[in-house]
Structures are given as structure tokens and as C-alpha cells.
Amino acid sequence: MDSRSIRLAVVPGDGIGPEVVAEGLKVLDALGLKIEQTAYDLGATRWHKTGETLPDSVLEEIRGHDAILLGAVGDPTVPSGVLERGLLLRLRFELDHFVNLRPVRLYPGVTTALADTRPEDIDMLVVREGTEGLYAGAGGVLRKGTPYEVATQESLNTAFGVERVVRYAFEQAARRPRKKLTLVHKNNVLVYAGDLWSRTVDAVAKEYPDIEVDYSHVDAATMFFVTQPERYDVIVTDNLFGDIITDLGAAVAGGIGLAASGNINPTGAAPSMFEPVHGSAPDIAGQGKADPTATILSVALLLDHLGLTAEARKVEQAVADDLIERQGAWAARSTREAGDDIAERVSG
């Protein structure tokens, strides 16, 4: 990767997506790496114009890249689910992003909504499964609009799908100082899926004797995120539970403006995709109010994924320094100014 350039597919998307992505790219540029960018105008505008969410030809083009940087997807003018499923989830599923990696970390200098919580209390890595569960799209509706309507959603879980993400999570836990892995599920109610997840964790755990293994029901986990976040190191969980607890994680770790994520295909058979956890926030779009930090931290995950570890640490350090300096006083800077400040630290 060092000598040749990074082929990067960029999907700015909707709302604040383009604004935050611009700052992510600015920081990437500041590292002095060779980057070949291709921008894809996917999102609400294209859907309104052409009815397309993700044409097959575009998907094939995107496949030819080393990584994808995505801003945000979704707009109130588009029916709920159309862009989310047709674009974002389609990318995750087609490119087999079976690991959705979401660090939950409270940086020094950041104000958290929790009283009496210190940065050392919140340092988790959530490994969310990305290609199965209730996100598979299975389900249907019978007698729609009548008093006898039945609507179903099915959670599909396979040994193949669960084992590969559980293995990835153990690998991550093995590399971290605490070496603890917690399965989050609801195995007392979702007995079939919960049993598969629990058995898989138990089986893989035998290969990692020095990793402490724990379990939380998802309902209890949301409580512990607030009252005892220090309980968790690496968490592995299914697609829906991961969706829920990582938004909560973002909230307790200083807000959604700081939460990064990677949709990762660890096999390398398809490009992985990096995106902030926040959505398109149409209410503040175009006003230079969005915090680009989550996107910039997602760029750090991207660099890590491409093996550019030193560059990844540099970006993370720049963000960490910036967060200490601003001390929670976000409102004072525009999106662009924040990007400038962090880019300057990176190149300086």
C-alpha cells in the first residue's frame, strides 16, 4: 500500500454527509498519501431524479476500490427505509461487511452526559454483526390495511455468520490490554438465536484461554452503559442489538458527533466502508454546524484497515489533542474550521 495510491470511493450522501466527508478527505490529504478519489452521487437527490438507490453498475465500480468513505444516508423527502435499505444496507450486504466495528471511547476533554464518569471508564470496542439478523430483510405482510393484518420480521442467524464475527471479536480482545469479551444478546427470550450465539462464543473461547468471557442481556447492557460502562472492553453482538447499543454508546461517550464506525470485510474480498455513526441530520445540513470529528475518526479506522497504522495513530492523536484543546466548546467553530484545525495538527 505504501508506494501505490489508495483508490478511494467516496459517497458523501445526504444532509450533512457532504460537509463532514469534505473534512475527512481534508485530513486524509494532510497526511500526504497518494489518493485516487472517485465520488459517487448516491442518495436522495439521485433517487428523486432517477429512482435509483444503488445501480448494479455503480456497485461494480465501487468494488474496484480499496475502501469507501461514506457520509450519511437518508432524507425526510424519501420514504423511510428506501435509501437506508437500498443504498446503505445494500452496500453492507453486497460487500459482505460482516464486521461493523464501533469504538466507544470517552476522550479526555469531552463532556459526557454521565455524572462522575472519567475517560478511563469508557473504552469499549463494539463488534456488531453486519450481514444477518433482523437486517436480512426477511419478513412480510398479510392482509395489509385490514383488521386481520399480520406483519412479520425474521431474524436469520447462521453458524457461518456468527462464528466469523465472534472470531474477529476474540482477535480484537486478544490485542487489547484488558482481554475481556462480552456477548450482548437476549438469550432468555430469543432462545434459538441466543443459543447459537452463546454456544459459538463458548466454543471459540476455548481457543483463547486468556480472554475473560462475559455475557449481558441487551436490556441490562443499556443500563450498565449508563451506570457501569467500565464493565465492558470488547462487546460482540448481533446486528440490531449492535445498532441500539452503539447509539447509546455514542451518547455516553460525548455524543454522536464523535462516534466512528467501519463496515469491514476482513477477508479483503471487497472494499470496507467507513462512516460516522450519526445520520444525515437534515435540520442542520448546509449550515456548517456539523461536527466532522466522527468522520475524521472513521478515516482513522480506514487507515488502520489498510495497514497504515502510523497514519491512523496520527489522525487519532490529532483528534485527541483537538478535543482537549476545545474542551467541549464545539459550537465556536464551523465544520470547515474544525477540519482545518485537525488537518493542521496532522500535517504539522
Next chain:
Amino acid sequence: MDSRSIRLAVVPGDGIGPEVVAEGLKVLDALGLKIEQTAYDLGATRWHKTGETLPDSVLEEIRGHDAILLGAVGDPTVPSGVLERGLLLRLRFELDHFVNLRPVRLYPGVTTALADTRPEDIDMLVVREGTEGLYAGAGGVLRKGTPYEVATQESLNTAFGVERVVRYAFEQAARRPRKKLTLVHKNNVLVYAGDLWSRTVDAVAKEYPDIEVDYSHVDAATMFFVTQPERYDVIVTDNLFGDIITDLGAAVAGGIGLAASGNINPTGAAPSMFEPVHGSAPDIAGQGKADPTATILSVALLLDHLGLTAEARKVEQAVADDLIERQGAWAARSTREAGDDIAERVSG
């Protein structure tokens, strides 16, 4: 109800269940009501002895009561799910407790995990559906234990089931000063069920023109519980999302030791069941350390349900006064002393 006595089925259950139930009954006694109690020894001990969770004959006996007071169910010596599904969920389903009512309220004097949050910021009523969704038990497993295993869980949602709980939630919202109802779901991913829930809320809303209707995705809701809990008044949601957000709600409103719930069959065709949201907490069982407040507040919900409104308010007021007096200094009292203190306020 005034002249004849209340026929109360009591299920103390496992762990701290018996301890907290004893204090709930103490407070009920202090009101001077005529009560005929029948205790049922359901739970881990009975399962170990006989393999029974809830025999049909016991279920039929329980049906003959005006209400049920339940402590907690579940024990580490019993495989996960056996008691939860065979006893607790079976009672909810057989007695058609389609409303799971869970107030989330920060009482003055209570320490919350959230910084800068005042009692007036947290005053919600979560109306959780209790008889459908992923709790229906639908699903299965194929090729168990092989690399080709598939495990499914199905969320079943019916127009009948959704409409009745949505109507109940609108009724509750109409009686509260803010008159706001928020649907919590994930309708951009769970499109079939989400669409049924959204359409039902929209349809019933037409009959309640003075109620403000809002929507939150469940992931965003967990964030708002922490950062902007004042956003919510009445929430209506499905069985699983309700499970998750009410544990989180308990955490932000001073802890699980204060969270009450009612499993309600509003038709009166079967007895409703009242229980603290917390579990059996085997780690502190038998030590007099459990906080009985959640059970006592559940008794207030029970009284409300039976139309004993004045008595319900009296119990709530006694708890509120007790919470102000103790000012978060829970640890100083035993379970029994706490019950004594509150009972004394009720009778005084």
C-alpha cells in the same frame, strides 16, 4: 371493590423476589384494605423439585384473583429462558397482558447517573406491547451444532395486537398534561412491522387531534434518553424495544431499584400482574440489601388498576417523601427497614 376484599395472587419467585414482595405486602396492609392473599411457590425451587414452571392447574387458580403481585423470576441454576419463558412470559401471554406499563420518572431527591438532569426532565410513561413481537416464541433451529446451523426468531405483529396497545397509549397520553405520544420503532429497517405500527399510530391519531404525535428510531431513542429525556411523555413501542428502553429508563431515573411495572389486561378478562422491573439479583439475595421501592411502586400501579386511586396516590406519595428524606442514601437501610419506613408513612 370498596366493600369486598381484594383477592391477591402472590408469586414471590426467586432471589430477592420474596424479600421485596414482603415489603410490598406490608405497605398494602398498612392501607387497611381487606386482602385475601394466596401465595404460589413458583420459580427455581419448584422447577428443581418437580420440573414444573407453571402447571395448568395453578394458572387456572391464579385466574380467579383480582390481581397478581410478582417479585422476580430467574436463577443461575436454571438454564437461561426456562423460568423466564415458562413462568413469567407464560403468565403475560396466557393472561393476555397486552399492556406492559412502565413509568420512567425521576423523583426529587434521587441521584441520577446523568449530569445536569432535573426531576422535571424525566417523566415518561412507556407503554410496551406485551403479547407479540419477538416474544411470541416463533422461530427455530436447523442443523443445530453443525457449521450449517441456521437459527431464526420471528417477530409477529398483528393489526389487532398493535391497535389495542396503541389505543391504550393514546388514552394515557390524553390524561397527561403534555399530551404527547412517541412511537419508538425501527421502521427504516423492520419495514413490515414498522409500517404496521406507523400506520396504526397515524390512524388512531386522527381520533385524538389534540395529542402531539412523534416518532423515534429505537437507536436514537436510547441516545435521547441520555441527552434529552425531556423529549418524551408517553412512549408506545413493541415488546423487545420496550424491554430495552425501560431498563435504560430505569438507569437514567435513579436505578433499577425504583422501576415499577404493570402487566395489564385492560379488558379485565384476566387478572393483571404487577412486578418490579429488576430481576432476581441472586448475588444479593437473602441479605436484606434489595431496595423494595420498585415493588412498592408496583403496588401503587396495582391499586390504580383496581380503581383504588386514592390509595395509589397515598403509596406514591409515601415513596416520594421517603426518597426525599433518604436523599440517595439507600445503603443505610435494610430491605425491611425501608418497607417499615414507607408503610409507616402510608398508615400515618
